[in-house]
Amino acid sequence: MCLCPRNQGLSSVTARICSGKSEIARGYVDNYRAGHIETEEKQFEGLISSARFYNAFSSSSKSCSDVRYFSSQVGATSSGEENDDSEGGFSEPETPQNAVKETITSLDENDDDLIPESELSQEEGVDDDMQKELEPLGTEADKGEKKSSKNKGISSLSKAILVNPSLPLSKVLNKWVEEGNEVTQLEFALTMIYLRRRRMYLKALQVSEWLESTKHLELEETNYASRVDLIAKVQGLFKAEEYIQQIPESLRGEIVYRTLLANYVAVSNMKKAEEVFNKMKKLRFPITCFSCNQLLLLYKRTDKKKIADVLLLMEKENIKPTSFTYQVLIDAKGQSNDITGMEQVVETMEAEGLKPNSHIKVTLARHYANCGLKDKTEALLKEMEGDDIKKNRWVCQYVLPIYASIGKEEEVERIWEVCKSNLRYSECMSAVEAWGKLKKFEKAEEAFNKMVVKKPSAKHYSVLLKVYVDHKMLSKGKELVRKMGESGCQIGPLTWDALVKLYVGAGEVEKADSILEKATTQTKMRALYTSYYCILDKYARRGDIHNAEKIFLKMKKAGYTPKLTQYQTLLQAYLIAKVPAYGFSDRMKADNVYPSKTMAFRLASAESFRKSVLSELLD
Template identity: 55%
Template structure:
């Protein structure tokens, strides 16, 4: 079975030479291919000589290629056999492979390479509590994330919500007296509240506990949920089973960090130390963008004898989509080798990857193969397709699919409002946004209102966004989540004074300010041209709160300093990002080097820094490295050598 390794990308002399002899590297072609392989390759739209293959007739071994054009290659369209199994339509690999294995194959297929190195990974950060060992790090973190998570939610059978509670959650408000008592508990500890609950003889069965835990998670009050779990075990109020231990692992990872969660697993009874616990830890590694730890846990699951599941593979695909697209091919080949059928989530990830690379034809091919495998694209896949059609300026295709998603009667699919509103706004369809909002206005839920505010903001209709906001406050209390939605509208429209007034209003209402509100405030000041003020606000926020800002907040400030050519402040923000435990990414180095380029200064030692952080440069980074290399020779300097 394959092993995923975090071996340094600079471990060989050949790889080091890639950085210094970029223009002289040869492009390798395939050799000794079987007739079946050649037949499949002829169908590709790009000639074979333009690719970087390393194949053998009877076996395939993924290997690095020295072709510069392949450094940030996007995997080819996913191939699916008639029985739904994966075919690795990626017969090349860029950079250093993370799967050290050989696969015997009789048939291979490939399609055209359509990559775009100018496109960087999109980052969809989760609101993460501090991982510095502070167990109370997220006690005040009830500010919900309103972003779309890039990472698949952990399969949570450990959230043993009874069927009645689930139905309430779908069709109405879920209420729990125990959860309410915990949320209203003063101070940092909830133990006194729980002791009082028992002393008063109130019921504390698994159903009540599960419901309370569910609500605390929904409110992002992970610290208090963790205290509830610890109290239950210490007071022996609940006979723990595997899903209860998995829930604890998940909460520890969110509140205290991955290392503490891994240590806790060792204390779990062996009889309860099953696959679900390690899957939970793996998902948290992905949520925290820790490639090294995620690969380590993936391999540990294999060593423990757990079969490789589509869930685990999807987790790695989510992670690599954000941080290291060249490794996606490895996971697909592993899935094919292990006979793992792709799930709808698998297709959704690959469609999104193709869309990010602007390979619309490849994206549509994946959809066709998805349908051929008996899986119809759901509403989430369709939404991804619409977004990429819009980005590619294929307005007609996007509008046609939107109408198909909408159906004939919106009243039968009320949950569709929050999906359709922003998408129509992306298309610039003011009338359609107004039409849909009129349908759902009188019965709108909180998420529908937030989607409407977002949609009006995209259309620069500030008055309409404010009107929805005020309507919303008549039904729900002002919160950091609702306030942040309108703050983003003000930021996009450079309305600093209105933004300041809203911030004061939120403070007067007692809103808990967290990472997503910080992000909105920072962008508000940046859009108004007050970068230093945004920097100062973020610095004060991180000093006053144990919560961790999201990646994009730092990146917004870093990009502004880089545009100015302000190397000093760019390096300062870069350092603070690393101190905040954000693993170094190519995007961070790309923006930092742009600061040096704009300042017309050499960046001495930047190659060594990238090497230390295991950053393998794509075409953009390689071009930037040439520009900031302080030892680069030009024709004039060579005359004096």
């Protein structure tokens, strides 16, 4: 599937289809033209060819409004380039929306909305700690009262699962039914929401398997789609695809496939995501706002030039953008340091009657800060705070690190004082990050120690560990990891990533490589993208072709689809070692990666290292 036309394709297609396109689409198309680099010609078969689609887009607007109620950023994704925000959370699609609207809203308010799901899904020990993030760090006497009040909203089936953690889940569920409880879609949905919010995906999958095997309910498409998502999370995408073939054909619809699409987007697998989208087209499913948003999210990470084509498709099919659509576009502009373009997207959004939500405001503030626009950053942060920061307490955790980014130590101190009156885990973590950015390490450690009053998870340790990583404080980092082990924290991908960067920063790339190898071998968990790339980059800078190729291969085996950046880094090893990169272009083509002008020049430079046939024979 080619979503982005090569050579002349975009110009002609744009002229035919988008004479009346919106300013936002025009901006992305014009940017594409301005930065377009010719590569091998690929046929433009992709999105803008909708003659096959029947006139069923009455559901498009519904999909837009309901998008938050079913999957988005699902699965354990990588970090770094691929660690991005998600389109809402995964509230169980089985949920009758009117019946549990208040429950979903309540859960959303207690979720750490702006932390990417990709980060959360790979945390160590998050199942027990998920609800701590916005929970006050009060006294033990307060704890019991708060716990009992929180449990009021838990379904009876969820309670049964939590009360019997050591028993096989099937026995717990069968006993619950024998006690006279009725399995309904509502009860099942509330239970799945509860388990998902705590990232207890394995238990959620077991509940789903039990429901299908016992036939207590007549399953709907959304039930099957939920199962696909959970299999992808727990067992992998290959197993999820296999399971889809077992679903009755009448229930193997658009929701099932868009769930699979979202999972491939979650791991930034562009090739497979496009294959799934083409499959949906072939099956004549309607194009929904959800699927388009997923493609936008994918291309924001992997190939921003293709964003224009999705926008043209949405306009052609009269699919109205949602707030999330604009959030992705704003972030894409910000990542390219195109502040003018970013602000134009906001203007377009407001002209369409949509006001920037808190997610978007935080995104704008971060990009203003990254571009050194201190006045704009501070003005937006003050707007977010409102007249009384104590009444807008939720803002604290987000503004702390942004104030630190623009060097506003006094503002960090002011916000931190507000937080101290009734500390929350999320605010402590933000304070650690903020003080670290300001190089106030003692204050960062003080904020961290306030979290240790209760049993912290590895996620909480990782924030201080990142501070040590960023400032190459190897001895302190090693000591902190030792304390993590002693505290009983399960150490996983986030911690490995920090350790890798610590050792690479200290020049000990072999040690970093060894740690990552042992960790992935012993746990069978997938390391983050940035962990591999950090080691690859270091080996490449040394001209160590053997080890660079080894890491490149490990990234592929781990499921990270090769991108131009990885190939550029790998080629650097050959150039520094002054060794010809035989078959490099063919390798890239096989992975559907096409060279930029810079890459083409470097490939040509590598050709100069080729020896004559006679020289090679003599060697």
